[in-house]
Amino acid sequence: MARVTFRHVTKTFGSHDVLSPLSFEVADGEFFVVVGPSGSGKSTTLRLVAGLERPSQGEIYLDTERVDQWPPYARDVGMVFQNYAIYPHMSVYSNMSFGLEAQRTPKHTIAQRVQQVAALLEIEQLLPKRPSELSGGQKQRVALGRALVRNPRVFLMDEPLSNLDAQLRDHMRTEIRLLHDRLKITTIYVTHDQTEAMTMADRIMVMDQGRIQQIGTPAEIYAHPSTIFVAKFFGSPSMNIVPGRIGVDKNVAWFHPAHSPETPIPLPTSVSTLLPEDSTSHIIYMGFRPEDIVPKPLANAFAFAFVPTTIESLGSHCQTHGHWHHHPISLTHRTPESFQRHQETRLSVPWSGIHWFAGEAGLRITVPEPDDVRQEVLTP
Amino acid sequence: MMSRPVPADSSQPDSPPKSHGRLVTRQHLRDTVWGYGLILPSLLVFLIFFYGPALFLAYIAFFHWSIFASQSTFVGLKNFTTLLHQPIFWQSLLNTAYYVVAVVPATTLLALALALLLREGMGRFGGGFSRALIFLPHVTPVVATSIIWVWIFNPQFGLANVVLHFFHVPPSNWLESVHWALPSVMIYTLWHSVGLYTILFLAGLASIPRSVLEAAATDGARGWRVFKRILWPLLGPITFFVIVLATINTMQTFSQVYTLTGGPHGGAGGPAFSTTTDSLLIYQTAFLYLHFSLASAMSLILFVLILGLTLIQKWFADRFVFYR
Numbered sequence: 230m231a232r233v234t235f236r237h238v239t240k241t242f243g244s245h246d247v248l249s250p251l252s253f254e255v256a257d258g259e260f261f262v263v264v265g266p267s268g269s270g271k272s273t274t275l276r277l278v279a280g281l282e283r284p285s286q287g288e289i290y291l292d293t294e295r296v297d298q299w300p301p302y303a304r305d306v307g308m309v310f311q312n313y314a315i316y317p318h319m320s321v322y323s324n325m326s327f328g329l330e331a332q333r334t335p336k337h338t339i340a341q342r343v344q345q346v347a348a349l350l351e352i353e354q355l356l357p358k359r360p361s362e363l364s365g366g367q368k369q370r371v372a373l374g375r376a377l378v379r380n381p382r383v384f385l386m387d388e389p390l391s392n393l394d395a396q397l398r399d400h401m402r403t404e405i406r407l408l409h410d411r412l413k414i415t416t417i418y419v420t421h422d423q424t425e426a427m428t429m430a431d432r433i434m435v436m437d438q439g440r441i442q443q444i445g446t447p448a449e450i451y452a453h454p455s456t457i458f459v460a461k462f463f464g465s466p467s468m469n470i471v472p473g474r475i476g477v478d479k480n481v482a483w484f485h486p487a488h489s490p491e492t493p494i495p496l497p498t499s500v501s502t503l504l505p506e507d508s509t510s511h512i513i514y515m516g517f518r519p520e521d522i523v524p525k526p527l528a529n530a531f532a533f534a535f536v537p538t539t540i541e542s543l544g545s546h547c548q549t550h551g552h553w554h555h556h557p558i559s560l561t562h563r564t565p566e567s568f569q570r571h572q573e574t575r576l577s578v579p580w581s582g583i584h585w586f587a588g589e590a591g592l593r594i595t596v597p598e599p600d601d602v603r604q605e606v607l608t609p
Numbered sequence: 610m611m612s613r614p615v616p617a618d619s620s621q622p623d624s625p626p627k628s629h630g631r632l633v634t635r636q637h638l639r640d641t642v643w644g645y646g647l648i649l650p651s652l653l654v655f656l657i658f659f660y661g662p663a664l665f666l667a668y669i670a671f672f673h674w675s676i677f678a679s680q681s682t683f684v685g686l687k688n689f690t691t692l693l694h695q696p697i698f699w700q701s702l703l704n705t706a707y708y709v710v711a712v713v714p715a716t717t718l719l720a721l722a723l724a725l726l727l728r729e730g731m732g733r734f735g736g737g738f739s740r741a742l743i744f745l746p747h748v749t750p751v752v753a754t755s756i757i758w759v760w761i762f763n764p765q766f767g768l769a770n771v772v773l774h775f776f777h778v779p780p781s782n783w784l785e786s787v788h789w790a791l792p793s794v795m796i797y798t799l800w801h802s803v804g805l806y807t808i809l810f811l812a813g814l815a816s817i818p819r820s821v822l823e824a825a826a827t828d829g830a831r832g833w834r835v836f837k838r839i840l841w842p843l844l845g846p847i848t849f850f851v852i853v854l855a856t857i858n859t860m861q862t863f864s865q866v867y868t869l870t871g872g873p874h875g876g877a878g879g880p881a882f883s884t885t886t887d888s889l890l891i892y893q894t895a896f897l898y899l900h901f902s903l904a905s906a907m908s909l910i911l912f913v914l915i916l917g918l919t920l921i922q923k924w925f926a927d928r929f930v931f932y933r
Contacts, residue, residue: 279827301826308827314820318842318931327838328828379829 231291231382231415232257233278238287238297240273240439247273248439250287258413260406264426264462265436271419274436275385278417280304291382302331307376307414311388313368315360321371322356328379346378349408366397373405377412384409384416390425402429423463427451435459457591460516460584466548466559468584469522471515475501475508484515489554494531500580504594505587513594514586519548521582522560524567530577535560537568670905688906698907700882701890704791705860708886712795713855720803720851721844724810725836740811744804751801755868758797759784762869769793784869787883794884797865802858806851813847814840845930853922860915863888887911 233255240248248270255261263271276282277289280301289297296304307328316324322343329339347353350370360368369389376384389405390398406429409416420426426433427447435442435450435458443455454460454468461467473486476493482501483493496504504513517531526532535558537551549568550559560576568574585594670688674681692698727739746754761768762783770780783793817840825839841848863886870884871877878885878893885893887907895904 279823281823281826300831301823302829302831304827305829306827308824310820310824312818312820314818314824316821316824316839318845319838327825327830331829331831331834375824375828385827 233261233383233415233417234288234290235274235277236288236290238277238284238289240270240277240282241285246439248284251441253434253441253444255415255417257415260409260416260418260429260431261434262418262420262426262430262432263434263436264420264423265442266421266462268438269436270439271421271436272387275308275387275417275419278304278383279306279308279385305379305381306383306385307379307381308385309372309376309387309389311391313372313392315363315368315371315375317360319360320356321352321358321360321363324360324371325356325375325378328375332379342378342380346374349377350374365393366401369393369401373408377408377414381414384414386416386418388420389418390420391422405429423465427463435462453593454516454584455593457514457516457586460586460593464518464520466519466550466561468516468518469558469560470586471553471556472512473515475504475513477509484513486515486554486556487512488556492554494533497529497580500583500585504585508587508594511588514591516584516586517578517582519560521578522558522562523577523579524560524562524574525577526575527577527579530579531583532575532577534573535576536573537570540568540570666905666908669902670909672902674902674905676899676901684902688902689910692903692906692910697882697885697890701885701887704883704885705862705887708791708795708862709856709859711792712798712859713852715795716799716803716806716855717848717851719799720806721810721848723803723807724814725840727807728811728814740808743807746801747804749801751864752868754801755797755865758793758800759869762793785880787881790870790880790884794862794866794869797869798859798862801865802855806855809847809851809854810844813844816847817843842931845926846932849922849926849930853919856918856922857915860911860918861888862886863892867892 235251235253237250237252238248239246239250251274263274265271273282277284277297280296280299280303284297287297288295291304316327319327325343325346326339329342334342343356344353347356350373352367352370352374355363355367355371360371363371369392372389386405390401393401402425405418418425418429430447432444432446433450434444437458443450443459445453450459451463454463457470461470471486471488473484473490475496476483476485482496482504484496485493523530533553535551535553537549539550541548541550546561546563547567548559548561550557552558558576586592587594669681671683671685672681673684673687723743727743764770764780764782764785767783769783773780781789784790821839821843822835825835830838866884866886866889867877870879878889888911891904891907891911894900894907
């Protein structure tokens with residue numbers, strides 16, 4: 230078990246920068262999920278830990294040892310590959326014993342360890358089988374077992390569930406997390422699936438285009454997304470983003486949405502005083518999650534006119550899509566009767582549910598903690 | 610497709626328009642005729658120059674047949690028993706066996722080593738240029754390059770002895786020595802054919818998923834262990850294919866022996882029959898001494914030997930080779 234540290238790590242393939250300088254630390258025993266769209270550099274980050282890639286610059290540490298120039302076989306990490314990468318010509322037992330043999334572990338210890346891990350993963354009856362006789366889920370378990378059997382310092386998983394069907398995926402998600410809670414091996418888990426990230430992680434690192442967008446607990450990342458990218462990545466339907474500008478008139482700050490600048494929205498002082506001074510000079514984005522929209526007018530809240538176009542009932546709740554002056558808006562609500570298609574209604578979002586972002590990069594503007602604002606809304 | 614317009618002077622002007630189904634059938638028929646028409650030339654060549662002679666060969670192997678005599682007489686197995694009493698026949702079998710046993714393992718191992726060196730991710734050796742360089746000899750005509758190698762093996766001023774001299778090894782008479790003539794042919798064959806087998810091994814290596822090798826690396830394996838436990842077993846099918854192909858090719862070796870050891874000026878197979886392989890003896894018996902029946906019998910024996918050897922190899926492969 231070990232701590233993993235990246236210091237200013239970059240990776241360049243040819244003239245293409247895959248990773249801008251990355252610095253982060255994974256704590257000992259932590260379940261650390263790296264999430265991002267394809268091409269975000271998340272797999273490259275994992276392969277750097279494994280030693281399957283060498284960094285172009287920067288340092289990688291396992292605990293206090295600098296390992297970035299070590300070959301993979303010297304690093305003592307266990308890796309689970311997306312396509313499992315089971316040795317096709319070996320029995321399940323040999324697949325699992327291979328790594329221990331490479332470490333020159335005594336034979337009887339090998340047998341013991343393999344049995345132990347097979348029991349843990351409930352694959353004892355598969356040990357004499359050939360990989361071609363296994364189902365996808367069984368291969369997945371063998372791949373986990375093969376990586377676990379050596380009791381590695383770090384456990385690396387590269388989209389391990391993406392080849393499983395939806396039901397099995399949900400099941401294995403829980404199981405991998407439970408396994409981690411039992412073994413407490415430092416785990417770095419790469420996925421493009423926001424659900425896996427949210428449900429499994431102790432902490433999440435969100436990546437896009439080779440850059441770290443945000444590192445934090447699932448709750449932090451959901452409540453305080455640090456960029457528009459992060460805000461839109463988590464949650465389904467994703468956060469509504471409304472670009473616009475801030476204007477000041479009669480000592481009141483107004484938000485002029487880009488899609489209908491002639492109907493500005495007055496901002497309460499609790500919000501406007503906390504926006505940075507230069508907010509009037511560049512683009513400001515207003516963001517609110519579909520579930521923070523209240524399908525009725527509220528006092529002391531941001532309100533707007535909404536025309537629903539599609540109403541999807543999912544049983545437990547509904548997703549409604551429509552627009553606010555031709556700007557697409559989605560919301561979730563409990564009862565399907567709330568709306569009639571093409572009939573304008575007024576919606577509100579409490580000011581505490583509004584996120585603010587600024588500039589080209591869409592960086593979060595640090596507005597007050599939601600709780601502070603909520604209090605102010607309650608006691609005007 | 611449009612239907613053919615009905616000629617104006619048709620004898621049945623008011624016949625009903627052709628149904629769609631009949632049109633399709635006609636189209637199909639036309640396609641079939643065209644298809645067979647297109648393969649006919651090569652089919653004819655194959656029948657006339659391959660199956661025809663092969664069947665005729667199997668026939669005259671049991672007859673006393675001569676191009677000068679109009680009659681051929683059935684002699685049963687006499688041609689075969691005659692062969693068995695000919696020392697030169699046994700000598701040729703022995704030469705061929707020596708040649709096969711030396712060349713097949715050598716080419717296979719060398720090709721495997723080169724492929725491992727030239728495979729993806731092996732840095733500066735891994736490029737297309739070095740692969741092309743290795744493959745190049747194989748696309749050259751055997752007769753043409755053999756003549757160059759006659760010069761290389763020249764005892765007085767050939768390159769081969771220059772190389773030996775460089776390593777302080779006493780010079781050899783190469784093609785003019787009873788002991789070195791056949792090994793010289795082997796060296797040429799190695800040079801000429803290793804590229805083909807290297808390419809086959811490279812294809813085999815490329816078919817091994819990269820993630821399997823990466824899994825082995827993160828599992829802590831390296832070098833010899835990766836080769837022995839991962840690469841070698843997964844290359845099994847291609848290795849089997851290479852060995853069978855190399856065996857068949859070497860058992861039929863003719864052109865390089867013929868050209869290197871004598872060529873059209875005679876004396877091929879020397880010195881002292883030391884390079885007389887099966888194929889060369891068959892050629893000489895048939896076209897130099899005009900004993901076509903004996904040559905046919907020898908061809909038949911060679912065919913049975915190759916078939917038997919291949920079946921034995923297949924039996925081994927079925928037991929020990931892992932097929933994905």
